[in-house]
Amino acid sequence: MNQQQIHDFFALNHTRPKKQLGQNFLVNPEALKIILEAGELSDADTVIEIGAGLGCLTDVVTQHAKHVIAIEVDELLHNVLVSQFLTNPRVQLLNADILKLELNSLLLDGPGTVPTTFKVIANLPYSITTPILWKLLGHHKQIHSCVLMMQKEVAERIVAGPGGKDYGALTIGVDYYAEATLIATLSPENFYPAPKVDSALLKLTMREKPKVAVEDEELFFKVVRTAFRTRRKMLKNALVRGRFTPDEVLATAFEELGIAPQRRAETLDITEFADLANFLYRH
Numbered sequence: 001m002n003q004q005q006i007h008d009f010f011a012l013n014h015t016r017p018k019k020q021l022g023q024n025f026l027v028n029p030e031a032l033k034i035i036l037e038a039g040e041l042s043d044a045d046t047v048i049e050i051g052a053g054l055g056c057l058t059d060v061v062t063q064h065a066k067h068v069i070a071i072e073v074d075e076l077l078h079n080v081l082v083s084q085f086l087t088n089p090r091v092q093l094l095n096a097d098i099l100k101l102e103l104n105s106l107l108l109d110g111p112g113t114v115p116t117t118f119k120v121i122a123n124l125p126y127s128i129t130t131p132i133l134w135k136l137l138g139h140h141k142q143i144h145s146c147v148l149m150m151q152k153e154v155a156e157r158i159v160a161g162p163g164g165k166d167y168g169a170l171t172i173g174v175d176y177y178a179e180a181t182l183i184a185t186l187s188p189e190n191f192y193p194a195p196k197v198d199s200a201l202l203k204l205t206m207r208e209k210p211k212v213a214v215e216d217e218e219l220f221f222k223v224v225r226t227a228f229r230t231r232r233k234m235l236k237n238a239l240v241r242g243r244f245t246p247d248e249v250l251a252t253a254f255e256e257l258g259i260a261p262q263r264r265a266e267t268l269d270i271t272e273f274a275d276l277a278n279f280l281y282r283h
């Protein structure tokens with residue numbers, strides 16, 4: 001649909017695109033092409049689309065995949081999708097909230113046959129990008145890759161290197177499970193209504209094994225989150241505040257690992273975080 005058609009659709013239904021659901025529809029066919037190419041789909045792939053909206057992306061994805069599961073929380077839009085794809089056996093439509101959806105049953109059962117992995121494609125509702133990302137990372141074993149449109153600043157945080165203000169728990173969480181590539185940045189005019197922020201398309205390719213060997217993932221993420229919670233503090237103070245380890249163990253860890261306790265969280269790379277967490281796990 002182009003801008004006019006989207007406008008008319010909502011006018012006809014006496015409503016407007018819902019800001020709180022991040023309804024900014026893609027109106028530039030070039031953008032659809034970029035997403036599709038980044039997906040590197042084959043006709044063996046099962047794709048999960050999050051926030052299918054009015055189906056423009058669903059439509060092109062369907063032409064290049066074996067099966068598409070299109071998830072849309074808004075009932076009005078879901079109904080549009082139903083009439084649009086009613087006769088297409090390759091499309092499965094779910095009127096559901098991605099954050100509440102039990103992904104396991106979907107991923108484990110698969111549609112009919114059992115696919116080994118899924119590809120995720122989405123022009124995300126921007127305000128819930130982070131929880132969606134953590135949810136997808138939690139299913140890293142069943143997902144091959146994700147091509148995700150998000151707010152540019154969030155994408156920049158994900159691909160950031162150590163040392164800057166963008167680098168944080170999200171950077172490390174994603175890097176642990178996936179290889180992140182910034183595919184393109186897109187200006188607001190690619191969408192209708194135009195969002196107030198710039199957008200970026202990011203590809204996450206899940207790693208076969210996490211990037212670093214971690215003995216206790218829960219503890220690893222706890223160390224990372226605690227360290228970044230007070231990211232401007234010295235590491236020793238930040239972690240002591242987390243109170244999950246005695247001070248003297250922490251002091252020994254810094255010494256044995258050669259990590260200066262005066263350093264701040266944002267200067268540690270993922271390997272150093274893993275070393276720290278593994279040390280604390282063993283002591």
Ligand code: SAH
Pocket residue numbers: 021022023024025026050051052053054055056057071072073074077096097098099122123124125128
């Ligand atoms: N794919 C479409 C629409 C993208 S806008 C396009 O590119 O044009 C984001 C879409 O996500 C909207 O349709 C919105 O209704 C939907 N959405 C918002 N929150 C959601 C949630 N929690 N679960 C599933 N879909 C959601």
